[in-house]
Amino acid sequence: MNIVVCIKQVPDAPNIRVDRERMTIIRDGVESIINPLDRVALEAALDLRQKEGGTVCVLTMGPSRSEEALREAMAAGADQAILLTDPHFAGADTLATSRVIGRAISRMDPFPDLILCGRQTIDSDTGHVGPQLAEELDVPQVCGVTEIHLDGNALVVKQVSDGFQNTYRVTFPALLTVSQGLHIPRHIALGALEQAFSSARVQRWGLRELKLQPEEVGFSGSATTVLRLHRPPQKRKGEVVSGSSQTLTERLIAKLVSLSILDEDDAG
């Protein structure tokens, strides 16, 4: 089975800092990682390859430095890596992004049997690229899968969605986006990382290789545009109390009593 895994390099979540004056993200000193759910997708691909044979190709669209994410994925076990990079790709919304990734996958020979993505990224968080890529490629999709099995010529997948546990049979080729809990990503050995960063080959495709026009991609190929960024409105103006942990706990208990969560007797 030939599998393509779409990954994205993102800033490490808990360390994101925003410059509140200039309304931009502070990238200095923030480590970049492979989007966590994309690691889960990669692990699912490696697991299927082990059972069924075939190849795993990792693919990302981004600036030059996102090659690091591809090399890390190769260290984890991916066979091939493709970086979709071109100055024209910058500023893309999900419509334009799915067009570029879709074009790249359409060029692959043979066409992959399975395309895996994380259900959403931790930075932009739309969850759009998976289903939009499935539409671009005209393949069936199931989002947020928690189990993948092979059954003859089809996939049987489970999805938890809106309080239901759904089981689907999906024909090949197909696109799945994966949810937390499908797999725990493996630890990547330092030696493998060193090797991937020193000698693994990463292909680079831009506008020309993908036979796309500048107006189809990036900012000009996008349907949405950001009008402005602003701070969310502040709704509550409560009191803020400092003090020893003891004082704070007493204050908390008093509040819970006043809200009838605790009885005065219980609170002692």
Place this chain on the structure above:
Amino acid sequence: MKMMQDKGWKGVWVFGDYRNYFQNRVTLQLISKGKELAAQLGTEVTVLVLGSQVHPYAMEYTAHGADAVMVVDHPSLENYQVETYVRIVSQLVESFKPEIFLAGATAFGREFFPRLAKRLNTGLSADCVALEIDAETGFLIQSTPAFGGELLADILTPKHRPQMATVHPGVFEERSHDPQATARMVYPEVDIHAEERVQLIRSKPDQSPKGGLEEAELVLVGGKGLGSKENFHMLFELARLLGGEVGATRPVILSGWTEESRLLGQTGKSVKPKVLITAGTSGAVQYTTGIQGAETVIAINRDPHAPIFKMADLGLVGDAKTVLSLLLEKLRKRL
């Protein structure tokens, strides 16, 4: 490309998402917000309902303020199916040309709407927390959390139609039920053939999470600031002693301290408890969108400048782990 050369795009559409109670509530919230937007644009709100035997929903949407309900009722539409829905709805959008099309950011909405937007070659914003009409241009301003949730981005779809958005559950208020209300019923002719590439084999209610989070009167939320899985698990004992439920922020889920079904916020659940205690959470918008509905918020955090204090009714500046363990000690003694 489908640009809006003609001025033919008119009307606000809401996708009738009804499969469970919460999905249906979002639909009602969107009808209410849609009415506001439509009034500004001098147009009306149409709810689109697909399914089998869906007339009770059409009645409910009428009573909650829809000006028109468009119904596609067919036995083969008994289950939600992304590709079938995309095929049918894209035909309807192309013939009726709504200028705005909204859906709840439910799991299904977030699986279906992106593919539909792609088929229609138009823009889509995800999980909006505010919507308004720009007075000058008449464009829909779609506000959605950005940059890890610290900021809101106002997004426009200037040249493509419809302007599509999924909307976070619980941010708009539904209208009260008016049994006297009437709406125009529309039964469009569409070509229905059900999806073949994805077959639903089985669907059953998901038992894994205790569905109580959304209805709990007391919710205790822990963030990465609690420091460890063990500290986080104090929340479960507190919840048991106080009669509440436990929620978590995304960094906690990513660290594997608890299961994903407890995730609150933009991509998780929204809660509306009487009291919410949030401990060791800095207050990123991606999380706080999920707790906006709480009546009273008590925040405990070491950093006095943490944004969470700006949305708390009572803020305690201190070590959350120590305060929780002292509270637990007190409760164990008394109960």
